[in-house]
Amino acid sequence: MDNRPIGVFDSGIGGLTVLKEIVEQLPGEDIVYFGDTARIPYGTRSKETVVKYVMESFNFLMKKNIKAIVIACNTASALAMEEAQEKFNIPIIGVIEPGAKAAVAATRNNTIGIIGTEGTINSNSYQKYIRKQLPSAEIIGVACPLFVQIVEEGWENSDVAYLTAQKYLLELKEHNIDTLVLGCTHYPALRYTITKVMGEKVKLVNPAYETAKLTKNILKEQGLLNEKIDGGICKYYVSDDPEKFKRVGGNLIRRQIESVEKVDLSE
Numbered sequence: 001m002d003n004r005p006i007g008v009f010d011s012g013i014g015g016l017t018v019l020k021e022i023v024e025q026l027p028g029e030d031i032v033y034f035g036d037t038a039r040i041p042y043g044t045r046s047k048e049t050v051v052k053y054v055m056e057s058f059n060f061l062m063k064k065n066i067k068a069i070v071i072a073c074n075t076a077s078a079l080a081m082e083e084a085q086e087k088f089n090i091p092i093i094g095v096i097e098p099g100a101k102a103a104v105a106a107t108r109n110n111t112i113g114i115i116g117t118e119g120t121i122n123s124n125s126y127q128k129y130i131r132k133q134l135p136s137a138e139i140i141g142v143a144c145p146l147f148v149q150i151v152e153e154g155w156e157n158s159d160v161a162y163l164t165a166q167k168y169l170l171e172l173k174e175h176n177i178d179t180l181v182l183g184c185t186h187y188p189a190l191r192y193t194i195t196k197v198m199g200e201k202v203k204l205v206n207p208a209y210e211t212a213k214l215t216k217n218i219l220k221e222q223g224l225l226n227e228k229i230d231g232g233i234c235k236y237y238v239s240d241d242p243e244k245f246k247r248v249g250g251n252l253i254r255r256q257i258e259s260v261e262k263v264d265l266s267e
């Protein structure tokens, strides 16, 4: 049993959809969440820049005496996971591998769509992990950068969201996919709109559930699990505008976020 908190990291608010799942599956764990809101989006940046931002963010989290880090961000998982695992000597869990596993389990016709940021789609990370488990899979990846802004505005169920989804998802419809990975932490908020465009038969995979499950297994295996059945505390830190984080983040997970502290990563 290890009482130290788990670090959860994202470029902004999106990782809260993963945090929510971790809280449900690991209710006794304390969590330190860091959202790099001063530098979001990561999804349009180069690998080099994302790696640098992730390292700086993890240096901050390490000061909070954490026992593991969940990279609750697809872009950071896709571009900086290996570098982070090399540098930090604690378990580091990303969302891509568990998300790929869930997609392979869900598909029946071996035709899988992935939507995410440009960084995630162009990295081919999901494609690689899916192919490892299902070599015959047909995989179509589409970057949907505007989705992040739509969710940040709270417009996920609007006409704007619907028209944007129609345009982005057209190619996926033409390929007759039966499974669609929501490969960006903001996208679960667009679930309803995406289903409206893709139809009820396409299964939407949110990697958050499998990520929380994997986190629990890894902590258990390594004797790090906090076995308390509830009472875990979440602390939130951001690199910019705590009020916006409370408002937009609270809306994203339909939960009130009480207190958020702004930190300066250069200190």
Ligand code: DGL
Pocket: 010, 011, 012, 014, 015, 040, 041, 042, 043, 044, 072, 073, 074, 075, 076, 116, 117, 120, 148, 183, 184, 185, 186
């Ligand atoms: N959280 C990021 C992800 O899951 C999306 C936002 C960003 O571009 O930073 O890819």
